[in-house]
Amino acid sequence: MKLKKLSSMVLVAAIALTGVACGKSGDETQAPAAKSAGFKQYADIVLGEDFTDLEAEISFFNNRTDLDSEDYGGTTWKEYIEEFNKMYPNIKVNVITDTNYAEDAKTHLQSGDYETVMLIPAIDKADLSSYFESYGTLDVMNQQINYADHWEYKGEVYGVPSTATCQGIVYNKRVFEEAGVTEIPTTPDAFIEALQKIKDHDSSIIPLYTNYAAGWTMGCWDDYTGISATGDEAFTNNTLLHSTDPFKDYGDGTHPYAVYKILYDAVAKGLTEEDYSTTDWEGCKGMINRGEIGCMVLGSWAYPQMEAAGENAADIGYMPFPITVDGKQYALAGPDYCYGVNKNAPEDEKQAGMVFVKWMTEKSGFAYNEDGLPIVAGSTETKLQFDTVTLLQETPAVAGEEDLLNQLNAESELNYRAGGDRRIQLIIEHAAMGDMTLDEIVAEWNAAWTAAQDACGAERN
Structure with a gap:
């Protein structure tokens, strides 16, 4: 397997826009709140030594309903939590799964009542600090994990990949x-x-x-x-x-x-x-x-x-x-879905959530068990073989255009790589009915994209 090393060691993917069209977003976003002297961020936690006596009850919301079943052919959530509790016996983890996770996770966030640890759904990066605790600065987290800037905003990292x-x-x-x-x-x-x-x-x-x-x-x-x-x-x-x-x-x-x-x-x-x-x-x-x-x-x-x-x-x-x-x-x-820790949870829960995420990343073997690419920086452990293919990671937007894809998606309503599931379903429907050719379909998309570029002031090549 050939993995081309780029100057950016992360995937920067398109994320869904929340009420933003062709304007600035996140200008009023507050910087991460100061932590108490006893709070430790990701890089500072020493697993098996820090917080082993911490008593807390946390919730973990995710999309893997199959890991609820004892019939699952791999490691189940029950088994992961049992292993976690061998190191952290006083942190109780309540696992909640959902087959409609992509949409329901956003609903949980919007309600203000959401879990201690959850997989970050498609939201605007400008909203990250409103919902999630920072794991640390990008410079620090790049030394800890791969794909650190997938959920990075203004130099702070808010997501740790579950696997890649x-x-x-x-x-x-x-x-x-x-x-x-x-x-x-x-x-x-x-x-x-x-x-x-x-x-x-x-x-x-x-x-x-x-x-x-x-x-x-x-x-x-x-x-x-x-x-x-x-x-x-x-x-x-x-x-x-x-x-x-x-x-x-x-x-x-x-x-x-x-x-x-x-x-x-x-x-x-x-x-x-x-x-x-x-x-x-x-x-x-x-x-x-x-x-x-x-x-x-x-x-x-x-x-x-x-x-x-x-x-x-x-x-x-x-x-x-x-x-x-x-x-x-x-x-x-x-990265696949990334763990986020609830910024608005009580401090003991946030700390327990931070510990749980680090344990899942460094000790659980989850990424390896799921045939994923490694998350821990420097690790090469993976069962996935893709030897005939050149694996690449996407480069980020240039400075000043970090939100342009979101703006074009909102203006065009195409939601390209940002929850445009219905648009792809329409390809299937038109192909089955034979009422539109693919050329006719993409002509509409191109017209919408061009109009959005004009509205957002995006120069065309």
């Missing part, structure tokens, strides 16, 4: 092999041909499962339109912002258009489930494990979940996304 992933396609190796697909597809056309072979070999198998009904799974398609489709580390946070008609067909099987065309063509050719409205996120895990599904477009975080969903873990594989740029394949490497 790369982007590709989870698939059933046996299904592909039995259909006569002997080589991993590396172009959109080759991928569609492979799906067609699966359908022709056994019509009972769903070649590509869209997970339309889950909603949040649709966002994965946007995620592949940057590095995976262009090989350009600056695409999302710079190139796209100033491109003329960025969603157009470049004619060479690359860029965002090529990603969306794979989805559109698969649906239009009947290579997905018969009724997209009835897809089942939890059920699909067992289906692909049993060989009832050929593949799904999901980040590598999904790989271990599909392995653990049945008796056929050896059949599950993970392939690069089928786009080749100048003879090479690329994938985005970056």
